Amino acid sequence: MSTLVINDLHVSVETDQGTKHILKGVDLTLEQGSIHAIMGPNGSGKSTLAYTIAGHPKYHVESGSVKLDGEEVLDMSVDARARAGIFLAMQYPVEIPGVTVSNFLRTAKTAIDGEAPALRPWLKEIRGSMEALRMDKTFAERNVNEGFSGGEKKRHEILQLELLKPRFAVLDETDSGLDVDALKIVSEGVNRAKANTGLGVLLITHYTRILRYIHPDFVHVFVDGRVAEEGGPELADRLENEGYDRYLTGTSVG
Amino acid sequence: MSAVTSPQPPVLAAAGQHGNTAHSDGGWALVPVQTRSERFTSVDPAAFDAVTGLEADWKLTPVAIVRPLIDGVLDGSPYQYSSTETEGTSLEWVDRSDVRVGAAGMPEEKASANAWSTFEKALSITLSGEETAHVTVNRSALGGHARAAHTLITAKPNSNATVVLQNSGSALLSENVEIVVEDGANLTVISVQEWDGSAVHLASHFARVGRDARLKHIVVSLGGKVVRVNPSVHLVEAGADGQLFGLYFADAGQHLEQRVYVHHVAPNTISRVNYKGALNGAGARTVWVGDVLIGPDAAGTDSYEANRNLVLSEGTRADSIPNLEIECGDIVGAGHASATGRFDDEHLFYLQARGIPEDKARRLVVLGFLTEIIQKIGKGDLESRLLEAIEIELGGVAA
Ligand SMILES: Nc1ncnc2c1ncn2[C@@H]1O[C@H](COP(=O)(O)OP(=O)(O)OP(=O)(O)O)[C@@H](O)[C@H]1O
Numbered sequence: 001m002s003t004l005v006i007n008d009l010h011v012s013v014e015t016d017q018g019t020k021h022i023l024k025g026v027d028l029t030l031e032q033g034s035i036h037a038i039m040g041p042n043g044s045g046k047s048t049l050a051y052t053i054a055g056h057p058k059y060h061v062e063s064g065s066v067k068l069d070g071e072e073v074l075d076m077s078v079d080a081r082a083r084a085g086i087f088l089a090m091q092y093p094v095e096i097p098g099v100t101v102s103n104f105l106r107t108a109k110t111a112i113d114g115e116a117p118a119l120r121p122w123l124k125e126i127r128g129s130m131e132a133l134r135m136d137k138t139f140a141e142r143n144v145n146e147g148f149s150g151g152e153k154k155r156h157e158i159l160q161l162e163l164l165k166p167r168f169a170v171l172d173e174t175d176s177g178l179d180v181d182a183l184k185i186v187s188e189g190v191n192r193a194k195a196n197t198g199l200g201v202l203l204i205t206h207y208t209r210i211l212r213y214i215h216p217d218f219v220h221v222f223v224d225g226r227v228a229e230e231g232g233p234e235l236a237d238r239l240e241n242e243g244y245d246r247y248l249t250g251t252s253v254g
Numbered sequence: 255m256s257a258v259t260s261p262q263p264p265v266l267a268a269a270g271q272h273g274n275t276a277h278s279d280g281g282w283a284l285v286p287v288q289t290r291s292e293r294f295t296s297v298d299p300a301a302f303d304a305v306t307g308l309e310a311d312w313k314l315t316p317v318a319i320v321r322p323l324i325d326g327v328l329d330g331s332p333y334q335y336s337s338t339e340t341e342g343t344s345l346e347w348v349d350r351s352d353v354r355v356g357a358a359g360m361p362e363e364k365a366s367a368n369a370w371s372t373f374e375k376a377l378s379i380t381l382s383g384e385e386t387a388h389v390t391v392n393r394s395a396l397g398g399h400a401r402a403a404h405t406l407i408t409a410k411p412n413s414n415a416t417v418v419l420q421n422s423g424s425a426l427l428s429e430n431v432e433i434v435v436e437d438g439a440n441l442t443v444i445s446v447q448e449w450d451g452s453a454v455h456l457a458s459h460f461a462r463v464g465r466d467a468r469l470k471h472i473v474v475s476l477g478g479k480v481v482r483v484n485p486s487v488h489l490v491e492a493g494a495d496g497q498l499f500g501l502y503f504a505d506a507g508q509h510l511e512q513r514v515y516v517h518h519v520a521p522n523t524i525s526r527v528n529y530k531g532a533l534n535g536a537g538a539r540t541v542w543v544g545d546v547l548i549g550p551d552a553a554g555t556d557s558y559e560a561n562r563n564l565v566l567s568e569g570t571r572a573d574s575i576p577n578l579e580i581e582c583g584d585i586v587g588a589g590h591a592s593a594t595g596r597f598d599d600e601h602l603f604y605l606q607a608r609g610i611p612e613d614k615a616r617r618l619v620v621l622g623f624l625t626e627i628i629q630k631i632g633k634g635d636l637e638s639r640l641l642e643a644i645e646i647e648l649g650g651v652a653a
């Protein structure tokens with residue numbers, strides 16, 4: 001069983017106004033097969049945590065570690081992290097002109113597996129996953145995310161999650177901008193991936209509605225760059241009713 | 255380094271206000287020069303002033319390297335070529351006295367006039383079939399001595415054809431290509447430069463597009479030491495449509511240049527210009543100039559031109575110079591865009607976050623960038639062959 005251990009993580013970004021410290025000592029342990037929800041106010045650093053795990057060059061790690069089964073993830077290149085089994089479903093996936101979804105998926109699959117997938121089963125698998133996510137098959141020949149609606153981009157992220165079969169997935173507000181039906185479809189995709197591969201999930205969200213479909217084992221409250229409280233699923237309901245006020249006293253909101 | 259000029263609404267300008275002023279990276283400067291349509295033309299090289307390399311149309315070109323083509327003696331004899339043709343096409347050498355010589359244009363600079371005055375026979379390609387016809391002319395044995403060439407491409411009324419001029423091997427060539435697209439015809443001309451690393455090639459393409467006719471003109475320059483292909487397209491009858499595309503990939507020490515000119519003469523004419531380039535390696539150099547002239551009678555013109563360059567390494571230089579001259583107050587639209595920049599790091603991050611190694615991710619992004627132009631070719635075998643050729647170029651792109 002794999003574990004992803006985040007220990008005392010401090011992260012900053014360079015801005016025009018100088019260095020800005022965003023993560024101020026994050027501790028979090030994820031086990032494969034478990035689902036952790038992260039909830040917290042805007043600007044508290046949730047996306048920063050997600051991007052730092054994935055290795056976005058904009059974020060500078062000041063100190064701390066992220067270890068996958070004891071191996072330091074922070075020393076790995078972005079692509080090596082993905083090949084090690086870490087996946088980030090992005091809050092704002094970018095459009096890539098001229099690169100078709102099918103070419104992109106095949107290239108990514110080949111990189112992750114270290115060999116090209118056998119053609120027929122691969123095509124069948126893509127078709128199956130696209131159907132399950134209610135994505136029209138014409139998406140395969142469109143350019144990556146180009147002209148996709150917000151909801152279509154999120155489905156495309158989950159399609160990749162299902163096909164690339166990572167060990168840990170960070171889902172950054174995958175539920176934002178989804179209508180009720182899409183929310184259900186996308187959630188089923190995540191649950192399928194978990195059932196099939198024993199995926200561990202770090203689910204970043206503002207709303208409890210997705211937690212009705214993806215049941216968290218743990219809920220972490222993220223405030224001002226660190227985990228302020230942890231609990232079971234009941235914590236999410238309490239946050240929904242009470243908001244973050246009681247965590248914010250004495251801290252400044254960005 | 256990145257510079258962008260965004261599309262601007264059409265502006266009315268007095269003739270002669272927008273000059274052919276050269277400067278880097280898509281900035282604008284308004285220097286009074288004569289309007290493009292008043293530029294001096296002659297078939298006699300002696301009628302042009304000596305080229306110093308400071309002239310607007312030469313100052314971005316390595317004149318020392320192309321000098322033999324400007325001032326030297328050229329061999330104008332017929333050369334060896336191979337061709338493939340489908341039905342509805344014909345290919346033959348014709349005399350200088352042929353009436354079609356001079357039907358599409360006249361030299362605007364000295365090297366073009368030098369070739370014009372010395373070619374002995376013109377290679378004439380005539381397209382007459384209404385079913386889609388194809389002609390490919392391969393030139394691969396021109397040799398390293400200075401040559402002149404003249405090509406006539408005539409698309410008969412309502413014909414439908416694609417002509418590929420495929421260039422490889424060594425060359426020191428100055429040439430003129432005249433293209434006449436008669437009423438209702440639909441012609442695609444693709445000039446592919448995959449010359450040897452030492453080749454020097456100057457080409458002027460002149461096109462006249464007739465009533466409700468369409469010319470798709472594509473320049474693909476990958477190989478050669480200095481390659482300068484200048485297409486000018488005159489939309490001379492109502493409803494004429496000019497689609498001008500280009501793709502270039504300059505490696506270390508390579509100079510690839512294209513000066514595009516679209517002249518809207520008649521009402522209700524359409525033009526689209528889209529050139530994309532990549533630069534990689536020390537001394538990789540590209541020039542794109544896009545002149546669009548909307549004449550006084552060209553009411554209802556719809557025009558847009560764009561040039562984008564992707565810089566892949568240090569030590570490169572891309573010039574991108576759009577010029578728009580509008581002499582008609584009643585047009586549908588005229589816009590331009592020009593941008594030169596590095597990779598978008600977010601593209602790389604997204605691909606790498608899916609396990610794709612950095613070098614492979616870069617290649618995917620460049621290929622994606624250039625694919626838009628490849629897809630305009632509409633000829634599957636050539637498209638896949640050029641994609642392969644670009645992938646080979648990309649082999650030299652560092653991570
Ligand atoms: N590149 C950057 N430049 C300047 N500030 C940044 C940058 N990236 C992040 N920040 C700041 O860091 C803080 C944390 O941002 P982050 O995106 O991690 O928040 P978040 O918790 O994901 O918020 P949301 O719920 O709105 O998505 C914010 O105040 C944000 O403005």
Ligand SMILES: [Mg+2]
Pocket residue numbers: 046047048091172173
């Ligand atoms: Mg966020």
